[in-house]
Amino acid sequence: xxxxxxxxxxxxxxxxxxxxxxxxxxxxxxxxxxxxxxxxxxxxxxxxxxxxxxxxxxxxxxxxxxxxxxxxxxxxxxxxxxxxxxxxxxxxxxxxxxxxxxxxxxxxxxxxxxxxxxxxxxxxxxxxxxxxxxxxxxxxxxxxxxxxxxxxxxxxxxxxxxxxxxxxxxxxxxxxxxxxxxxxxxxxxxxxxxxxxxxxxxxxxxxxxxxxxxxxxxxxxxxxxxxxxxxxxxxxxxxxxxxxxxxxxxxxxxxxxxxxxxxxxxxxxxxxxxxxxxxxxxxxxxxxxxxxxxxxxxxxxxxxxxxxxxxxxxxxxxxxxxxxxxxxxxxxxxxxxxxxxxxxxxxxxxxxxxxxxxxxxxxxxxxxxxxxxxxxxxxxxxxxxxxxxxxxxxxxxxxxxxxxxxxxxxxxxxxxxxxxxxxxxxxxxxxxxxxxxxxxxxxxxxxxxxxxxxxxxxxxxxxxxxxxxxxxxxxxxxxxxxxxxxxxxxxxxxxxxxxxxxxxxxxxxxxxxxxxxxxxxxxxxxxxxxxxxxxxxxxxxxxxxxxxxxxxxxxxxxxxxxxxxx
Amino acid sequence: xxxxxxxxxxxxxxxxxxxxxxxxxxxxxxxxxxxxxxxxxxxxxxxxxxxxxxxxxxxxxxxxxxxxxxxxxxxxxxxxxxxxxxxxxxxxxxxxxxxxxxxxxxxxxxxxxxxxxxxxxxxxxxxxxxxxxxxxxxxxxxxxxxxxxxxxxxxxxxxxxxxxxx
Ligand SMILES: Cc1ncc(C[n+]2csc(CCOP(=O)(O)OP(=O)(O)O)c2C)c(N)n1
Ligand SMILES: [Mg+2]
Numbered sequence: 001x002x003x004x005x006x007x008x009x010x011x012x013x014x015x016x017x018x019x020x021x022x023x024x025x026x027x028x029x030x031x032x033x034x035x036x037x038x039x040x041x042x043x044x045x046x047x048x049x050x051x052x053x054x055x056x057x058x059x060x061x062x063x064x065x066x067x068x069x070x071x072x073x074x075x076x077x078x079x080x081x082x083x084x085x086x087x088x089x090x091x092x093x094x095x096x097x098x099x100x101x102x103x104x105x106x107x108x109x110x111x112x113x114x115x116x117x118x119x120x121x122x123x124x125x126x127x128x129x130x131x132x133x134x135x136x137x138x139x140x141x142x143x144x145x146x147x148x149x150x151x152x153x154x155x156x157x158x159x160x161x162x163x164x165x166x167x168x169x170x171x172x173x174x175x176x177x178x179x180x181x182x183x184x185x186x187x188x189x190x191x192x193x194x195x196x197x198x199x200x201x202x203x204x205x206x207x208x209x210x211x212x213x214x215x216x217x218x219x220x221x222x223x224x225x226x227x228x229x230x231x232x233x234x235x236x237x238x239x240x241x242x243x244x245x246x247x248x249x250x251x252x253x254x255x256x257x258x259x260x261x262x263x264x265x266x267x268x269x270x271x272x273x274x275x276x277x278x279x280x281x282x283x284x285x286x287x288x289x290x291x292x293x294x295x296x297x298x299x300x301x302x303x304x305x306x307x308x309x310x311x312x313x314x315x316x317x318x319x320x321x322x323x324x325x326x327x328x329x330x331x332x333x334x335x336x337x338x339x340x341x342x343x344x345x346x347x348x349x350x351x352x353x354x355x356x357x358x359x360x361x362x363x364x365x366x367x368x369x370x371x372x373x374x375x376x377x378x379x380x381x382x383x384x385x386x387x388x389x390x391x392x393x394x395x396x397x398x399x400x401x402x403x404x405x406x407x408x409x410x411x412x413x414x415x416x417x418x419x420x421x422x423x424x425x426x427x428x429x430x431x432x433x434x435x436x437x438x439x440x441x442x443x444x445x446x447x448x449x450x451x452x453x454x455x456x457x458x459x460x461x462x463x464x465x466x467x468x469x470x471x472x473x474x475x476x477x478x479x480x481x482x483x484x485x486x487x488x489x490x491x492x493x494x495x496x497x498x499x500x501x502x503x504x505x506x507x508x509x510x511x512x513x514x515x516x517x518x519x520x521x522x523x524x525x526x527x528x529x530x531x532x533x534x535x536x537x538x539x540x541x542x543x544x545x546x547x548x549x550x551x552x553x554x555x556x557x558x559x560x561x562x563x564x565x566x
Numbered sequence: 567x568x569x570x571x572x573x574x575x576x577x578x579x580x581x582x583x584x585x586x587x588x589x590x591x592x593x594x595x596x597x598x599x600x601x602x603x604x605x606x607x608x609x610x611x612x613x614x615x616x617x618x619x620x621x622x623x624x625x626x627x628x629x630x631x632x633x634x635x636x637x638x639x640x641x642x643x644x645x646x647x648x649x650x651x652x653x654x655x656x657x658x659x660x661x662x663x664x665x666x667x668x669x670x671x672x673x674x675x676x677x678x679x680x681x682x683x684x685x686x687x688x689x690x691x692x693x694x695x696x697x698x699x700x701x702x703x704x705x706x707x708x709x710x711x712x713x714x715x716x717x718x719x720x721x722x723x724x725x726x727x728x729x730x731x732x
Contacts, residue, residue, distance in 0.1 A: 117580065118583060121580075121583060121584055121587050122587055122588075122591050125635070126634075126635040127580075129579075129580070146635060178635060179576070179638045180575070180576060180634070180635050180636050180637050180638045180639075181635045302633070303629050303632075304626065304629035304630050304632070304633055306629075307622045307625055307626070308626060311622065
């Protein structure tokens with residue numbers, strides 16, 4: 001069928017079942033916007049391109065679908081970069097569409113020209129520059145396929161302005177043919193057998209789950225395996241929600257701000273089975289002393305992850321849907337009772353560590369403490385909410401004190417640690433999940449980095465609940481300065497005359513402040529039960545630390561515990 | 567240890583940027599990189615010589631490069647029975663008083679003189695890197711004005727092509 005490039009793009013988006021686009025128009029994409037409007041394509045207008053890409057990311061993380069965003073050439077496109085890099089580090093499937101200057105103007109430093117393909121090469125799974133309208137359908141087909149299959153990731157399609165108006169005889173390819181990209185579903189089954197053999201011989205086995213479980217929707221498998229065998233399990237930041245915190249065999253997050261039980265278990269285990277993890281430095285601490293007594297097994301879809309940081313004794317490469325299913329089958333060869341008998345002493349050991357030094361804070365403080373806020377939100381929502389955070393101390397307290405129950409219920413920038421992620425990602429998550437409660441936990445610093453999206457939230461009347469934990473500091477920075485820079489708080493104070501409640505109200509989101517400890521639960525409940533959006537500012541002490549803490553470069557068992565439990 | 571990788575890629579714009587960008591970003595030690603057309607129109611072959619500390623580093627290089635969508639296949643030629651060559655062109659001082667000496671060296675190395683003028687000449691030499699290094703070393707005494715080298719290219723002996731080797 002004959003149509004314009006812009007109409008062809010809309011056809012491509014329909015074929016890929018794209019429900020909504022997050023975008024911001026400008027010169028080079030006006031023809032596309034014209035067609036979007038005519039087609040009445042669902043479109044959300046964040047107030048900054050960075051907001052658009054984080055919103056697409058929040059949508060993708062919470063729904064499992066590919067998130068789509070659009071920006072114009074030059075500054076529009078460069079405003080996407082932080083968001084694309086954020087998605088890349090956490091393997092989030094996105095397709096970013098950018099306008100480029102007209103074909104004849106490319107390479108001449110034309111108005112609003114930026115080499116976005118060159119710029120995004122290190123932070124995309126793949127990218128395209130379209131200079132011929134006939135290349136559009138194949139590029140879109142491939143882009144969506146690449147974004148969602150294998151190890152997911154962001155793909156960028158840069159399209160020269162004149163292509164949107166050019167005529168094409170449109171036909172969408174039935175299938176993709178790429179010689180260099182063939183994601184393997186199933187891997188080597190003998191490796192699974194080998195893991196099984198090791199496991200039957202292990203005295204102190206430990207599962208370590210990561211973001212890969214969330215991304216591959218395999219949390220059911222691991223839940224079943226854990227309940228059948230009783231093998232203890234710990235998580236990375238990105239793995240939170242894979243295992244319900246109610247599971248007695250679950251010992252929380254490990255790493256820099258991990259639990260005592262989890263970090264000790266990692267130090268003492270004799271068989272560490274990593275599932276969809278990448279052994280990032282925030283998890284391992286001192287790399288060569290990580291899990292020093294253990295054989296290491298690594299399940300992952302990406303062969304490049306194996307031996308990148310930690311040396312694996314056995315690797316199981318393939319989609320976790322395949323590998324965990326095969327593994328589960330193997331495990332069922334033995335009775336549940338046998339497994340439990342094998343691992344129970346080890347489980348009791350970890351349980352004793354956990355009971356000895358649980359996550360701790362001063363429960364009877366006169367001031368409102370952030371940990372208490374998170375516990376309260378956790379209780380009120382009963383874990384049935386999508387929790388989005390920004391980056392900093394509040395992010396770690398959320399990871400520690402919110403009881404996650406479901407996969408894809410915790411959205412956070414783990415790999416890149418992007419301040420400003422929270423508010424727009426919450427917007428995107430709510431668009432993708434209109435009927436689920438979405439709660440965004442922010443710091444006073446990161447909130448300001450994309451607070452303009454309150455306007456989009458208000459105008460769409462999205463019922464996002466935003467909680468600002470205001471310590472009047474870049475808390476995480478201040479914590480490091482307190483511990484490692486002799487309390488030299490260099491430029492980390494955020495003490496200000498600004499009023500978050502007024503800022504929020506001015507942008508159309510009702511807001512209030514919680515000041516009294518006695519009223520905290522009640523007022524949080526009021527906020528969370530409100531229809532429509534609400535922002536709540538809570539003043540917390542400026543010098544509260546996230547604990548435990550493994551100092552950078554130390555071993556996991558060298559945690560600073562703090563508090564009375566030390 | 568040095569490894570010679572044959573990297574078969576789609577013949578598309580931007581592929582070399584993707585590859586060189588990845589190499590620098592991951593801080594791999596690359597000694598040389600040489601690209602050119604192949605027996606197939608839509609395929610480019612890039613020969614990369616990488617200096618890897620151990621098997622893990624080499625594995626990372628290969629795995630990370632393999633992840634690039636436009637990379638079709640990577641073959642490590644290191645263990646294979648192979649021929650490898652590099653081409654160099656050297657502009658060396660060759661005033662009449664020393665010209666005979668320079669020509670002598672050219673002959674010993676079975677190199678070619680491809681251009682000559684009153685002051686200098688251009689010598690073309692094909693061979694393994696060590697041979698080129700050795701000749702440059704000798705010519706240094708006469709005064710080298712310019713050296714240009716292609717980097718290594720390599721091919722397996724025997725009837726099979728690299729794309730057929732597993
Ligand atoms: C875009 C960006 N800039 C800087 C940083 C470094 N950084 C990490 S945490 C942090 C402080 C965050 O402060 P706030 O948002 O108030 O959260 P808090 O730690 O106080 O909970 C900073 C500056 C970052 N992660 N991202
Ligand atoms: Mg703060």
